Amino acid sequence: MAYKFLADEPVRAAIIRCGREQLDRAITQLTEQINDDPGSAVHNARKAIKKERSLLRLARGAMPSEQRRSENATLRAAARGLSNARDTEVMATTLEELSERFAGQLPTTTFEAVREHLESRRQDATAVIGSAEAAAEQLGEIRRRVDDWEISEQGWDAIDVGLLRSYKRGRKALASARTTRSQEDLHAWRKRVKDLWYHERLLAPTCGPTIRGQAKESHRLADLLGDDHDLGLLREKLTRDAVPVPVDVDAVVRLIDHRRGELQTEAILIGERVYAEPPKAFRRRMKRSWYAGRAAAQAPLEQHPAELAAATREPQRS
Numbered sequence: 001m002a003y004k005f006l007a008d009e010p011v012r013a014a015i016i017r018c019g020r021e022q023l024d025r026a027i028t029q030l031t032e033q034i035n036d037d038p039g040s041a042v043h044n045a046r047k048a049i050k051k052e053r054s055l056l057r058l059a060r061g062a063m064p065s066e067q068r069r070s071e072n073a074t075l076r077a078a079a080r081g082l083s084n085a086r087d088t089e090v091m092a093t094t095l096e097e098l099s100e101r102f103a104g105q106l107p108t109t110t111f112e113a114v115r116e117h118l119e120s121r122r123q124d125a126t127a128v129i130g131s132a133e134a135a136a137e138q139l140g141e142i143r144r145r146v147d148d149w150e151i152s153e154q155g156w157d158a159i160d161v162g163l164l165r166s167y168k169r170g171r172k173a174l175a176s177a178r179t180t181r182s183q184e185d186l187h188a189w190r191k192r193v194k195d196l197w198y199h200e201r202l203l204a205p206t207c208g209p210t211i212r213g214q215a216k217e218s219h220r221l222a223d224l225l226g227d228d229h230d231l232g233l234l235r236e237k238l239t240r241d242a243v244p245v246p247v248d249v250d251a252v253v254r255l256i257d258h259r260r261g262e263l264q265t266e267a268i269l270i271g272e273r274v275y276a277e278p279p280k281a282f283r284r285r286m287k288r289s290w291y292a293g294r295a296a297a298q299a300p301l302e303q304h305p306a307e308l309a310a311a312t313r314e315p316q317r318s
Contacts, residue, residue, distance in 0.1 A: 003051055003198070007206040007297035011158045012151040015059050018202065022052040023143045026078075030136040038128045039089040042082050045135065049079045052142075054198040061161025062153035071142055078135040085128045091237055092118050094230040102255050110247040117243045156290050159203070164283045166195045171275040178268050183232045186264065189271075190225035196274070197222050206297070207289035217274050224267040231256050231263070 001021060005014040026048035033041040053075050056068050095118065099111040151158060170192035177189040200207075200215035235256045243249050277285070 003201055004205045005202050007293050011153075011155055012062075014202075015055065015062075015151055015158070016146060016149055018055055019052060019146045019149065020143070022048040022055070023139055023146060026052070027136050027139050027143065030132040030139070034129055034132045038085065038132070042085050042128065042132065043089070045132070046079055046082055046086055049075050049139070050194065051198055054195045055202070057166060057195055058159050058162040058199050058202065059151065060165065062151045062158035064150055064152075067150060071145075074138050074142055078138040081131050081135045081138075085131060087233060088118065088122045090230050091234045092122075094227075094234050098231070098234075098252075098255060098259065101259065105255065106248070106251055110249075110252060113247045114238065114243060114249065114252060117241070118237070121241075155294075156287060159199075160283070160287070163199055163203075163286060164279060166192065166199055167275070167282050168279045170196050171279065174268070174271045174275050177264075178271075181264055183229075183236075186225060186232075187229050190222065190229055193218060193222045193225060193271070193274075203286070203290065206293035207286060208293055211286070211289055214274065217270060221267055221270045221274055224263050224270065228260050228263040228267065231260050235260075 001017070003018060003022070005011065005018070009017075026045040029041040029045040029048070033044070053072055056063070056072055056075075060068060092115065095111065095115055099106075099108075170189070173185070173189035173192045177185045179185075197215060197218035200211055200218055204212040204215050235253055238249050238253055238256075
């Protein structure tokens with residue numbers, strides 16, 4: 001089932017179902033798909049882990065802190081074990097996109113030399129599979145516990161605290177990123193934006209089209225910040241390592257800086273829209289939309305057949 005809470009589904013059941021589904025998806029990628037396409041399997045598993053961690057943040061007001069922190073620490077460790085393989089794949093893809101965007105700005109041989117350098121640093125398949133096996137074992141520990149998660153609250157109260165905290169943190173991170181434009185602050189903002197996007201995805205089926213529209217904006221914003229982060233990783237790699245070929249690596253770095261400037265400007269403009277509301281106003285709107293959606297899901301959309309039959313038997317008035 002999709003990563004969303006159904007409008008007529010008890011919240012506790014929705015949290016546990018979504019948690020179970022994302023863990024199953026990640027474990028399947030790391031055990032059944034890893035041999036066919038290691039890069040894609042690791043990427044998909046990491047996405048599922050991020051969704052799982054975001055789900056825990058949404059439910060923070062309804063779960064015991066010790067339990068939530070323990071599960072989150074295991075998820076973080078599993079994701080970290082997969083990061084080296086994913087970063088190498090990302091940098092190669094990012095370089096390819098950069099070369100296509102700025103085709104003709106630099107000799108093709110420059111990009112080819114950098115690409116060969118990145119490929120030489122790629123983890124071999126054995127190392128990737130070993131990391132995947134370790135991560136799958138860690139995720140399996142959580143999977144065995146997920147059905148017994150303690151969710152103390154129901155309905156809106158189960159998600160109110162986590163949703164408001166997510167929005168506040170994103171708004172604060174936007175202010176920092178807008179001021180510093182540092183790699184660290186932009187990456188921190190990106191993580192908060194992804195939380196908001198995932199939370200809005202989960203709640204949109206209940207809260208309606210307005211929230212679905214904001215979720216699309218959050219998604220676009222997360223993509224922009226993700227592209228910027230990937231370029232930042234590539235830049236760090238090129239400025240840290242010596243590329244053993246006589247090409248103008250500094251020119252590639254300048255293109256990276258130019259593109260990052262474009263992405264950051266667009267991201268901040270979209271971010272101003274996404275986080276335009278004060279936190280309390282955002283919470284009120286989400287809460288009203290939630291209750292309206294739940295009421296609509298519970299209301300009968302058509303008359304009961306027996307009532308309809310009785311209505312057709314009413315005597316006609318002259």
